[in-house]
Every structure is written in C-alpha cells, then in structure tokens.
Amino acid sequence: MSSxxxxxxxxxxxxxxxxxxxxxxxxxxxxxxxxxxLLMSIPFLLHLLIFRYGxxxxxxxxxxxxxxGRGFLDQEWVGLLQFRTLFAEPRFWQVLRNTLAMSAIKLxxxxxxxxxxxxxxxxxxxxxxxxxxxxxxxxxxxxxxVVAANLVLEVLSPRGVFNEMLIALRIIDAPVLxxxxxxxxxWVIGWSHVWKTAGFGAIIYLAAMTGIDPxxxxxxxxxxAGRLQRIWHxxxxxxxxxxxxxxxxxxxxxxxxxxxxxxxxxxxxxxxxSEVFTIFVLRYGLRLxxxxxxxxxxxxxxxxxxxxxxxxxALAKRMGQETLM
Numbered sequence: 001m002s003s004x005x006x007x008x009x010x011x012x013x014x015x016x017x018x019x020x021x022x023x024x025x026x027x028x029x030x031x032x033x034x035x036x037x038l039l040m041s042i043p044f045l046l047h048l049l050i051f052r053y054g055x056x057x058x059x060x061x062x063x064x065x066x067x068x069g070r071g072f073l074d075q076e077w078v079g080l081l082q083f084r085t086l087f088a089e090p091r092f093w094q095v096l097r098n099t100l101a102m103s104a105i106k107l108x109x110x111x112x113x114x115x116x117x118x119x120x121x122x123x124x125x126x127x128x129x130x131x132x133x134x135x136x137x138x139x140x141x142x143x144x145x146v147v148a149a150n151l152v153l154e155v156l157s158p159r160g161v162f163n164e165m166l167i168a169l170r171i172i173d174a175p176v177l178x179x180x181x182x183x184x185x186x187w188v189i190g191w192s193h194v195w196k197t198a199g200f201g202a203i204i205y206l207a208a209m210t211g212i213d214p215x216x217x218x219x220x221x222x223x224x225a226g227r228l229q230r231i232w233h234x235x236x237x238x239x240x241x242x243x244x245x246x247x248x249x250x251x252x253x254x255x256x257x258x259x260x261x262x263x264x265x266x267x268x269x270x271x272x273x274s275e276v277f278t279i280f281v282l283r284y285g286l287r288l289x290x291x292x293x294x295x296x297x298x299x300x301x302x303x304x305x306x307x308x309x310x311x312x313x314a315l316a317k318r319m320g321q322e323t324l325m
Contacts, residue, residue, distance in 0.1 A: 062295035082296035095280040098186075098273060102257040105190040107250050113194045114201030115239070119231055121202065122209045137199025145196075149264035152192050153179060180269040189261060204246065205239050212238035241322040248316060248324055252309035255301045277301055 031038065057072075062082050064075035086092060117137055124130040140148065155161050158175035166172045178184060212234065220230045259278040266274035275283075277297070285294030309324070317323045 059295060059299055061292045062299050064292055066292040066295075068289075068291075078292075082292045083300070085293060086296050086300065089284065091275070091280065091284070094272065095275050095277055098275055099257045099277045100254060102186055102189050102262070102276060103254040105186055106193045106257065107254070109190045109194050110197055110201060111243075111247070111250070113198040115205055115243070117198050118202035118205035118209065118239075119235060122206060122235070123227065123231070134199070134202075138203065139199070140196045141200035143196070145260035145264055148192065148196055149261065152188070152265060156188065179265070179267060182270050182273045185266075185270040185273045188265065189258075192261065192265070204242060208239040208242040209235060244316050244321040245324065248309060248312045251312040252305045254308055255305050 060072055061075075063077060063079060064072075065078050065081075066075050121130055121134050121137075124133070143151075156178040157163075158177055162178070163172070163175040167175070179188070216234050216238075217230055220234060225233070255277060257276040257278075259276070262274050262276050263279055281294050281297045284290065285297060313323050313325050
C-alpha cells in the first residue's frame with residue numbers, strides 16, 4: 001500500500017516536473033524558430049525604449065521649477081504649480097479650442113475623402129486611368145509642408161488662381177484676401193489636409209477592399225443590385241473593421257492638430273484661430289525657457305490622448321467592433 005502510494009507520488013512528481021518543463025521547451029523552440037524575426041525587432045525595441053519611454057523620465061520637470069545646470073533631483077519641487085499656471089494661462093483655452101476644432105475637421109474630412117477616393121479607384125475598371133488617378137492622388141503626400149504651404153498661399157492669394165476663377169465665374173467682383181479671414185482658417189487647414197493626405201490614406205482602405213470576397217459582388221449582381229447598392233451593402237461593411245481601428249488611433253491624436261501646417265500658413269490676422277497646442281508650447285514654454293511649464297503642457301496633452309484612446313476602444317468593444325485592446 002505504501003509502495004503504491006510512493007509510486008503514485010513519484011509518478012505525480014514526474015508529471016508535475018514535466019508540466020514545468022514543457023513551457024520552457026516550447027519557449028526555447030519558439031525563440032529558435034522566430035530568431036530572425038526577433039533580431040529584426042531589436043532596432044524597433046531600442047528606438048521605442050530610447051526615444052519613447054526614456055524621455056518620460058523628463059516628466060519630473062513638470063513638478064519642479066526647473067533651472068538648467070542642475071540635476072533633475074536637485075531642482076526646487078513645486079508640486080502642481082505648473083499645471084495651475086497652465087490652466088490659468090489666458091490663451092490656453094483658446095488654443096485648446098483651436099486644436100480640437102482643427103483636429104476634428106482634419107479627422108472627419110481626411111477620413112471621408114480617403115474612403116471616397118478608395119471607392120472611386122476600386123470601382124474604376126479602366127486600368128490605365130485607375131493607375132494614373134491613384135498615382136496623382138498620393139503624390140502630394142511626399143511633398144513637404146514647406147512647399148505645400150507655399151502652394152496653398154499662392155493659390156489663395158489675391159492674385160491667385162482661386163480668386164481669378166471665382167471672378168471669371170462672377171461669384172465675386174473683386175479679389176478676396178482668404179488667408180486674412182479668421183473664420184475661414186480652420187477650413188483652409190482642412191482642405192489643404194485633404195489635398196495632401198487623402199490619396200495616401202486611401203491605400204489602406206484599398207488594401208481592405210481587396211480582402212472582400214468577390215463572390216459577394218457576384219451574388220449581388222445576380223440579385224440585380226446596382227453599383228451604389230453594392231458599395232453600400234458590401235464595400236462599406238467590408239472596410240468597417242479597418243475604419244474602426246483607424247478611428248481609435250486617430251482619436252488619440254486629437255490633441256496633435258499639427259505644427260508645420262499651422263505654423264507656415266498662419267499670419268497676424270488669424271493668430272487667434274491658428275495657434276494650436278504645439279505652437280503654444282513652443283512660444284510660451286521653450287522660447288521663454290519655461291521648461292517645467294512646457295513639460296506640464298506635454299503631460300496634459302499625453303493624458304488627454306490616452307483617455308481618448310481608452311474611451312474610443314471601450315466604445316468600440318461595447319458596440320461589438322474591432323478593438324486595439
């Protein structure tokens with residue numbers, strides 16, 4: 001009886017040891033089989049650690065009265081003073097309004113036109129024309145904003161093409177200084193963003209459309225569905241998962257309306273509507289050597305972005321859509 005119990009305990013101990021060894025063996029096998037992929041991921045991990053996670057240590061400046069020349073731990077600690085100063089800044093809420101408004105306009109217009117361009121290209125049957133349109137549409141993406149901003153300013157200048165066209169169509173009687181009208185600046189940002197990014201953004205949706213089962217379109221043709229019906233009931237639902245994922249990612253960038261585009265297109269006449277968060281941090285933080293103030297603004301921007309991503313992800317999960325987490 002005792003020998004039977006001992007053998008069973010030994011057998012049980014052996015099984016437990018094997019259970020512990022199996023994950024190690026499978027891990028070694030996985031590392032051996034995926035060694036090349038792991039090596040390829042090392043530069044990405046190093047970049048992530050050095051340039052993304054490393055600078056987070058600098059957030060301690062937001063809780064100090066930082067003075068250059070001293071160590072991080074030798075500074076004067078002021079608690080939440082920098083955040084109170086940030087929220088009490090007269091231009092802060094105006095800048096926050098501009099940032100969210102321009103980000104929302106760029107998000108809605110950029111996504112809508114990217115999907116429209118993708119559908120137009122996908123529905124085109126003439127291959128040479130299709131390739132020509134696709135090439136022309138995504139070329140502006142590779143133009144720097146320095147060049148693109150000058151093109152926009154030239155087109156919208158009093159003697160630009162846009163004014164001449166409107167005068168020729170008798171819509172206006174005299175040239176208009178479009179870049180001097182405050183309430184139009186957000187829309188100039190939106191349309192210039194569409195011109196520059198819609199074609200390149202359509203590539204992702206075109207890739208999603210190639211994954212739609214062609215038999216669905218064939219069945220729709222047999223049932224007598226028209227082209228618009230096929231787009232509405234097959235194409236759009238087919239790219240919905242990609243759309244949701246991109247929307248979650250883009251919502252996390254609402255606090256980053258841009259820098260170069262606004263900085264290059266703004267002027268003294270539209271300053272109240274053109275200043276975004278990044279320009280605000282540069283002017284009232286870094287240029288004035290208010291490093292702690294700039295760090296506090298950066299933390300606020302990051303925290304709001306994280307909250308937006310988490311809320312968007314939770315909303316998508318509740319609606320039964322694809323999520324990031």
